[in-house]
Amino acid sequence: MNNSEHISQELWERFERYLDHSMDESERLEFESQLSSNPDLRAQLDEAEQLISGIETAVLQSKLNEFHEDITPVRPITPPEKRKNRTWMWSVAAVLVATIGLFWIFDTGSETEKLFAKHFTPDPGLPTTMGENPNYNFYDGMVNYKQGDYKSALQKWEELDEHSIGLDTLNYFKGVAYLAEGNTEKSIGFLQSLWDSEENSFQSETAYYLGMAYLKNRNIEDAIKYLTFSKTAEAEIILLEIKD
Numbered sequence: 443m444n445n446s447e448h449i450s451q452e453l454w455e456r457f458e459r460y461l462d463h464s465m466d467e468s469e470r471l472e473f474e475s476q477l478s479s480n481p482d483l484r485a486q487l488d489e490a491e492q493l494i495s496g497i498e499t500a501v502l503q504s505k506l507n508e509f510h511e512d513i514t515p516v517r518p519i520t521p522p523e524k525r526k527n528r529t530w531m532w533s534v535a536a537v538l539v540a541t542i543g544l545f546w547i548f549d550t551g552s553e554t555e556k557l558f559a560k561h562f563t564p565d566p567g568l569p570t571t572m573g574e575n576p577n578y579n580f581y582d583g584m585v586n587y588k589q590g591d592y593k594s595a596l597q598k599w600e601e602l603d604e605h606s607i608g609l610d611t612l613n614y615f616k617g618v619a620y621l622a623e624g625n626t627e628k629s630i631g632f633l634q635s636l637w638d639s640e641e642n643s644f645q646s647e648t649a650y651y652l653g654m655a656y657l658k659n660r661n662i663e664d665a666i667k668y669l670t671f672s673k674t675a676e677a678e679i680i681l682l683e684i685k686d
Contacts, residue, residue, distance in 0.1 A: 617630075637668075
């Protein structure tokens with residue numbers, strides 16, 4: 443039985459309060475009464491408890507084994523396809539980050555810069571189709587982008603309206619270009635907006651570069667959250683190196 447995708451944010455928060463014993467007496471008694479009369483609610487609670495326990499156990503075990511085992515058990519879920527499921531996913535990511543934080547001491551200065559510099563590679567970009575293409579200006583900027591001239595690419599893309607190529611495509615490459623230029627604040631602005639959007643053709647990639655932007659910005663907690671959501675192999679490598 444898998445009810446996890448149907449757990450609302452409000453219900454998930456109630457589960458968390460119940461499991462960590464932070465409910466007051468009246469709320470606890472009312473909730474336990476509902477559990478007694480509602481088998482589906484009980485099943486959802488059991489599944490949530492197992493998931494949290496599984497994440498914590500996997501992280502503890504992987505630390506004890508010097509992280510020589512596969513990281514997959516630590517990440518039993520993948521980025522949601524719809525925005526409505528993201529609130530539940532954030533709660534799971536928060537458990538992961540909190541658990542890792544119990545064991546991990548990381549120099550948020552030079553070490554984050556080194557890790558970012560070691561792994562950051564801009565998205566290779568889209569094939570450039572020029573000629574009579576109605577999106578000529580976008581692809582003209584893409585030529586600059588692929589040459590590493592991010593400033594020129596961004597100047598051309600800033601002049602485009604959001605319907606010229608697709609807002610998700612435009613914001614994604616703007617975010618990566620700003621990150622390649624070293625402007626993490628603007629990069630996070632575009633990538634975060636894209637991640638929060640329901641229309642995103644670059645979901646895993648957005649999570650990866652958003653995680654990298656937060657890593658460069660020395661925000662380790664958010665870096666781990668978004669790298670966890672990314673399906674990319676590179677994200678898993680970085681997560682392992684963060685925890686080593």
